[in-house]
Amino acid sequence: MLIAQVALRQDRDAFKSLFQYFGPRVKSVMLRAGADHEFAEDLVQEVMMTVWRKARLYAPERGPVSTWIYTIARNARIDRLRRASSQPYLDLDEIELASGMADGEDRAFASQRAEHVARALDELPDEQRRIIEYAYVHDMAQSEIAAKLELPLGTVKSRMRLAYTKLKGKLEVLK
Amino acid sequence: MTILHHLDQTTLLRYASGDLDEAFSVVVAAHLAMCDECRRELRIAEDIGGRLLEESEMATVSDGAFSRIMCRIDEAEASGETILAAPPIALRGGKQDVPSTLQRYIGTRLADISWKTVAPGVRRHKIALSTPTRSALYMLKIEPGKAVPEHGHGGTEMTLILSGAYRDALGRFGPGDLADLDEHVEHQPRVEPGEPCVCLVATEAPTRFKGIFSRLLQPLVGI
Numbered sequence A: 001m002l003i004a005q006v007a008l009r010q011d012r013d014a015f016k017s018l019f020q021y022f023g024p025r026v027k028s029v030m031l032r033a034g035a036d037h038e039f040a041e042d043l044v045q046e047v048m049m050t051v052w053r054k055a056r057l058y059a060p061e062r063g064p065v066s067t068w069i070y071t072i073a074r075n076a077r078i079d080r081l082r083r084a085s086s087q088p089y090l091d092l093d094e095i096e097l098a099s100g101m102a103d104g105e106d107r108a109f110a111s112q113r114a115e116h117v118a119r120a121l122d123e124l125p126d127e128q129r130r131i132i133e134y135a136y137v138h139d140m141a142q143s144e145i146a147a148k149l150e151l152p153l154g155t156v157k158s159r160m161r162l163a164y165t166k167l168k169g170k171l172e173v174l175k
Numbered sequence B: 001m002t003i004l005h006h007l008d009q010t011t012l013l014r015y016a017s018g019d020l021d022e023a024f025s026v027v028v029a030a031h032l033a034m035c036d037e038c039r040r041e042l043r044i045a046e047d048i049g050g051r052l053l054e055e056s057e058m059a060t061v062s063d064g065a066f067s068r069i070m071c072r073i074d075e076a077e078a079s080g081e082t083i084l085a086a087p088p089i090a091l092r093g094g095k096q097d098v099p100s101t102l103q104r105y106i107g108t109r110l111a112d113i114s115w116k117t118v119a120p121g122v123r124r125h126k127i128a129l130s131t132p133t134r135s136a137l138y139m140l141k142i143e144p145g146k147a148v149p150e151h152g153h154g155g156t157e158m159t160l161i162l163s164g165a166y167r168d169a170l171g172r173f174g175p176g177d178l179a180d181l182d183e184h185v186e187h188q189p190r191v192e193p194g195e196p197c198v199c200l201v202a203t204e205a206p207t208r209f210k211g212i213f214s215r216l217l218q219p220l221v222g223i
């Protein structure tokens, strides 16, 4: 696994492959979240730098690499785009790592879970999927989503709940 | 600790997608630190982000981007200090009753918090945040048997119980329980007999109290 090579040996070729795969995707997410090109490039540097620095802390039993990099990008977005604080997220990560809180979940479970989530996302009705994308990719607040879609806030919330419930339903088979 | 009241699903998704301000993410992270069940849910909610990142189209990254990052890494390492993150050290033992994610905000022990009386039987400790926000974050310590005046909420309010317990129309809330209320819920919590209830509260907007007497208690939740 690429990330393991970066973690164990600071393997630059492996890191380059990760950069080539995730860099453009992270940039695209930052652009859609409202960053301009220059800022988005900056954020790609920051996110990939964190990937390099924290590769040893990546825990496959918690989820796939893409999920881990997503959380790094989200945290950068919270700090730099929203000018809020990702500190609570970082502190939570720390205590999870320090106490080995994997809750009996393992690598195989985590990757199956992610596959089911992926499939469930593909099967979501458009109106639910769009709201999820606005929140996760476009970094829109619930109230902004409501305004954009000309829907009451309550409808946005209930569609989010529906989408999440459907996703969870797909995970039942894993239990 | 049996936790009965958890994160609302939309709160979970907002946390996972980065849509909460500092006040609310502190409360949510503190609940997550105490609750295995919600931490498992969070992984699912974050998998959504991972999947959408993977599916995302690829923007053009400038030509020199990779060599630029390698230069930065080389420079940092040439300075002699490692830039690689160290694995976190195991949790400190000893007497601490504050969830770890909250310790940088209020210290490690509830007993060390300095309180200010805001109404008979009600003490408050405001928590300073590091980023600007419309929301307020504070601790409340309410004496046993004390009722908090009935109020609807001007906005979202989230309360995490750290010690003691209260009861309202939604049930009993003890340590680790999270009351994740949106604006339309009316509730009248009463602290259970025995010990004071200490809780962490984030509010989005000032609470509207009913009645004149209750309004005297406004400073209780006032921002």
Ligand SMILES: [Zn+2]
Pocket: B003, B005, B006, B007, B031, B035, B036, B037, B038, B039
């Ligand atoms: Zn929970």
